[in-house]
Amino acid sequence: MRARQTSRAKQTSRLAGAPTLIMAKILVVEDNEMNRDMLTRRLQRRGYEVVIAVDGAEGLAMAQSESPALVLMDISLPVLDGWEATRRLKMAPETKSIPVIALTAHAMSGDRERCIEAGCDDFDTKPVEIARLVGKIEALLQRSKMQ
């Protein structure tokens, strides 16, 4: 499972500078201002449209109102944490199909399991390695485009 993802990440990482879906809208749910700023700017540099939310509840609301193509979800969030936000996102029919990439601080085996359990489509660790993350984003965008 992981191996496949990594090889896919490798393939797409070559395309990192030139996203296939220009202007795809990505919702970044992140409470830390600097992390949010970095992610936003780096994604925008690569041509994505970025909308932001600062906690899980706002993230849920934005996912409904903005209908982004993908959600980058931090896990330790105030009000509603990333797990619960993802769970609810995947429960609601209108947001169910939006792919979610969880961002955890440290790759622990338990995190990955919880990630799958909560319904995340993929996960990555912070600090973000932008090329790898873009690879994952592109892979998921491709997949949802195919469906």
Add this chain to the structure above:
Amino acid sequence: MPAFRQTTIKRKLIALIMLTSSVALLVAFAFMIASDYLSFRSRMVRDLRTLAAVVGTNGSSALDFDDEEFATKTLAALAATPNITTAAIYTKDGRVLAEYLRDNQSESPPPQPGPERYLFKHGYLTLFHPILRGEERIGSIYLQSTLHEMNVRLMRYGLIGGAIVLGASLIAFLFSSRLQRVISQPILSLAHTAKVVSEQKDYSLRAEKRTDDEIGFLIDRFNEMLAQIEVHEKEIQEVNEQLVQSEQRARAATQAKSHFLANMSHELRTPLNAIIGYSEMLQEEAQDAGQESFIPDLKKINRSGRHLLELINDVLDLSKIEAGKMELYLETFDISNLLEDVSNTVQLLVQKNSNVLEVRCPANLGAMRADMTKVRQSLFNLLSNASKFTKNGKINLEAARELSPTKSDWIVFRVSDTGIGMTPEQQDRVFEAFSQADASTARDFGGTGLGLTITKTFCRMMGGDVTLTSSPGKGTTFIIRLPTEVREPDAESAAPSDSVAARLNMEGKPVLVIDDDADTRQVLKRFLNRKGFSVECASNGEEGLRLAKELHPMAIILDVMMPGMDGWAVLSTLKSKPDLSDIPVVMLTIVDDKNLGYTLGASDYMIKPVDRERLTEILAKFRDISSPRSALVVDDEEADRKMLTQILEKEHWSVIQAEDGVVALEQVAKHRPDLILLDLMMPRMNGYQFVTELHKHDDWRSIPIIVVTAKDMSTEERIALDGYVEKVLPKHALTQDSLLGEIQDLIAACVHAKQAAQNKPVV
């Protein structure tokens, strides 16, 4: 004799006493008989002599006249003495003058007189006696007497003696049976005490002393020994208790340390993220803006940041290991893919010291089942180590399958370098935490020195190990050996939610999951446990049917594609058995063949990936709850009240809300809830007052209460609630998710405790 040695002391004593008394009796009796026999014999001889003399005197005149008739008459008088069988009178020249035969059986007298003496022979006493007149011998007389009388007498003596011996033995037995207790009883009671002491390990027992003899002495010594053991035991116990306490303290300290480290690591990582991220971003922007000269410095910032991150991650791993919180996540993965992945990741590090990495991996290596993240991290640690300590050299990464005829196979990873190597002393310490080969190495080569410790722990967790061979100046080879199929660690490290699930087990019937894929089983089990279902798993159809028969589960979740007996076969078998056909079966599969499923009798049909909500709903339908559980949520904050209500309703509770203690009491009076979630700070009547009021009613005292508060409680406030509420959950410190988990766990525990002890107050 061995038999005697084995017999009990009681029997030995009886036997000894009886033997002694019988022997004494027999000896005495034998002497008596012997002396009686001898005196009887001499009396018989005397009597016979007297008789011979009398008859001789009577018969002397017959001899004088050689009168045969008179002699015969004289002898005939012997008929009065019944023991005389034969008699004869001989003349002086030895001729038989007359003879007397008692009856036909009597033997004839000898034709010639023998020497004049008595003789016991062939059961007779015979006597030749001279017949004298004055000094002159005029003939002789022969008398034969039977010994019948003596034999009878002897026989009677024997009988009497036997009876006496027998009677005496009996009396001796009775006496000895009683008397042996004097000796055996204290010994037996001592033995019994010893047995009880050794069985119950109760060293406060004492043997009872009844006598002042050697046994009394023995008992005294035994008791002294017990007293000494008791003292020792007490000392050992005290030391043990101290040990347990200090161990608990040490463990708590380690956990506190690990907790602190984990928190610190998190706090450190947040600003570090910014350093790494912004330095990377600035590199990109510097490049775009043509400010190339900034780039090397930005790279340094970025690299140092990443190094620091690595250190923090290692420290965190180690603290998790120490706190026993490191878990295994097992999955099956392709080994060559992993090697490729790791070698790609480590490539930059390898090239930094102008090293060459060579990966050797047989084409047919296949897959293994292990915690891939940990295997990868272990290999990465070894490879980055090798890269650090090697310059202009070669680093080899090899993997091979090691076949074992008896046990399961092993996968062996070998990382060798041509670097600086290690001395034997360095090799000894290399796996210890915080011990790089040399203090200066840390400066020269970087790293925490934790990588190898972590690697070793990971390998051991997975049932393998890591070893090394090295010689200074020539290079080092690290070898990781892992089982091809790593097994789950024992259940003792299971998550606390599992133990709640185990308690719930008693509450209702389990859900049976039949699926050949271990990951699916594990994920379903965890998820359903969280939802309050107990779960049993079977990895194939046959096992599934066996468990279904054994457990009669509440419902069965059944996979279709399984090796051997597939899901359809299992389903039709289940439905064909009258005792199993009532168990609802939910098909959970990637095969979309609903019609076949429903035709065969499935209650529901779900297609993977699992829609958890729907699965919960379906199972909740089957769940046999006698009455719907009701909860009262007491909180003045409407938002909090709503949130708690939502959580509970998701778990199929019926929820009543109250905004303060007064309303809550009214609600309780209207309908007694099964659970109360209580805020403390409320207008009109606060949580403390509410609890006090509630406890005035006998009927309400047993309602479990969970306090959910935003208040930082003092010790006194906690004590005030102690014994009244099940648990205090702080609102602010918990995320929604963990709050949910806590509440679910407590609900499960409370419901169980309540059911176990219906009207007993829950403490």
